[in-house]
Amino acid sequence: MQVQVKKYTLPLKHTFSISRESHDFQDTMIVSLTLDGKTGYGEATSNPYYNITTQSMMDEINAISSEIENFEFTKPEVFHAFLVSKGLSNFAICALDLAAHDLYGKLLGKPLYEIWGTSIEKYPTTNYTIGIASIDIMLAKMQEMPWPIYKIKLGTSDDVAIVRELRNHTDAIFRIDANCAWTAQETIHNAPLLKELGVEFLEQPLKADDWSGMEEVMHHSVLPVIADESCIVESDVEKCALHFSGINIKLTKCGGLTPALRMIKKAKELGISVMVGCMTESTVGISAIAQLIPQLDYVDMDGALLLKSDIATGVQIDPDGKVIFPKLAGSGVQLLD
Template sequence: MSVQLSYFIKDLPLKHTFTIAHQSRDVQDTLIVRLEGAGFYGLGESTTNPFYGMTVENMSACLEAARPLVESGDWETPEELWEKGKEFFAYNPFAQCALDMAAWDLFAKQKGKKLYEYLELNPKDIPLTNFTIGIATVDKMVEKMKEVDWPIYKIKLGTADDLAIVRELRKHTDAVFRIDANCAWTADQAIRYSFELKDLGVEFMEQPLAKDDLEGMKRVYAESALPVMADESCIIESDVKKCQGLFHAINVKLVKAGGITPALRMIHEAKSLGMKTMVGCMTESSVGITAIAHIAPLLDYVDMDGAMLLAEDPAIGVDISPVGVTFPVGNGIGAKLKA
């Protein structure tokens, strides 16, 4: 079957400036891939990211290099395309993610099934996503929390007043808190903070230390009052095993891993090693977020609030509320671009 590849760039304006420990942004650029063949089409997505050096230009270059393979139709499944395409995406998993996601959407549509049905997953098993509160003044963080009344908040930290921020936010909600320091703390800070954070209703700490601080993470893993989750320390498949004994859980990002295909393998490997699993987002539109929802039944936790942070979403996809997830009509991943 011959396949036609196309792609284009969208600007995703955010409702609020989104700040974490190492960057701020008001607009997120995203690349959307479309694969068309045999009367069906599939959509995939990957955002750009300066922290990882992923740009519109280098993602586009990788897709162009892979175009002959993709359009030849010399592949039958998304896994086969992913393996054959590795040489084109060795240094750009973000671009490979967008292609892989589109391949899964197209493939499942051709099979006449929703992706979660093809994977034999039950949408009733999807855990509730958290809603992320980026770094800002305390008043602004409280305002964001009141704007979206949610049962679970992920609080971005990495300031000189992190404990004071959590203390103040706790005054305004009984929701579960998850803390993400994005590599900003030392081992001593993480261990010391963990005890008060536990008392403040925090469920776990995500990536408290720099990804290369292995000795520090050994201490935190052993001495923290809270479970710790890897993010920047767990990017690709080979990182999963390295996280054993340093983290209690891993957060897999589809864009950083290279798509759904490797993410599924990472999730199953982490489970086999006794770690809990989460899939997180990178402020994608409803194209990328809907893809996450399809594999979410496998997870212990999920962070798929990206489209909820947008002022304008160019796509229609999964609907997420505190009472559950509603998938769009249609097979495959099912997200559609607005006219």
């Protein structure tokens, strides 16, 4: 099995800001795995919050490239276990695991959702993310991209007023992501005001390790609260079930589709809602997420929609949120260059 890694810098349509950072470009790493004339593609982006760079991931993979090439590939789950045994970061494992799943589907000639026994007749609509900016810029982004559901990034001193002004210009559903910027008291205070403004749920309002604060929020918030930064890996699901209404799984953080499938199953067993979210990434990563949507309650897979230009073809998303799946098997990905 041949392995290749390559760095890309993805240009964004607009400056993207959350409570802790802003950027105009996103570095990402694409992995390709080739076997029997078929090539699978996977992706993982750099992430300063987790001290991950494209170079660090590429170094990890290059260090074991000969072992990967000599690995007898059968199923993605077996390959994933091998990668974990090598001590790679979850981000690097994610890129390889996504490539392995895409390759596996292409070898079988079936899309992943079909291999997993799910149907794409019904699935949740992805939100479109509006980063922190001035009201005028946030409104301009909404007008540029009319969408049925918006995720609004907050974490300012005037968050409720921002949502109130945005509500004057759209009937779309709102989801709020404070990216750890609020306190428990702020969350409890803001929740009823935001509910009146058509907010569906709050995502990670408190710092990731503020479990006592989240317990207080769970007892008093009138809106559901979804874990993001508090839910990284499989072992976090059970703890989050005691402190959140649901979880947002990020493939890069948990290590790919293999653990994500187990996290979805565990969350459903525990009776909490399941969301899968994206990074600002290309169609390579988004197409992998799309394979999971029949199993989800919510999805945030707008990463490629935020780009000025893409590097791959695969799953497409219409302006009304409808997902168009490619005829190509696996995740349906093909690089443009």
